[in-house]
Amino acid sequence: xxQTPPSxxxxxxxxxxxxxxxxxVTPPDNVRRIYAQDFGTPEYWKALERQLNVWAKGxxxxxxxxxxxxxxCLNVVREEQDVCSKCHALWEPIADDDGQPxxxxxxxxxxxxxx
Ligand SMILES: [Zn+2]
Numbered sequence: 001x002x003q004t005p006p007s008x009x010x011x012x013x014x015x016x017x018x019x020x021x022x023x024x025v026t027p028p029d030n031v032r033r034i035y036a037q038d039f040g041t042p043e044y045w046k047a048l049e050r051q052l053n054v055w056a057k058g059x060x061x062x063x064x065x066x067x068x069x070x071x072x073c074l075n076v077v078r079e080e081q082d083v084c085s086k087c088h089a090l091w092e093p094i095a096d097d098d099g100q101p102x103x104x105x106x107x108x109x110x111x112x113x114x115x
Contacts, residue, residue: 014084
């Protein structure tokens with residue numbers, strides 16, 4: 001008679017991964033200021049989006065004709081986040097009644113560090 005192996009316990013740890021790489025364009029300061037609205041209000045964000053869309057269209061034209069002398073910064077930006085090493089869901093440890101932390105998404109028991 002064969003013996004049934006004990007059920008395998010799933011373990012996980014926090015994994016810091018790259019989730020994307022993009023080029024970020026920073027327009028001149030005056031383009032990113034909205035004076036007519038209070039900061040953070042829906043009207044502010046709407047006005048800022050409208051202003052940035054106008055600037056982006058002009059920036060496209062600049063790339064074509066190279067006549068603008070405005071300072072524009074281009075940065076390569078890496079997007080990162082902490083995820084569960086087991087299921088790769090966003091890192092969200094929770095604890096059971098005994099205080100044992102586990103992954104809120106897959107239920108794997110969390111061990112500190114790499115296995
Ligand atoms: Zn998980």
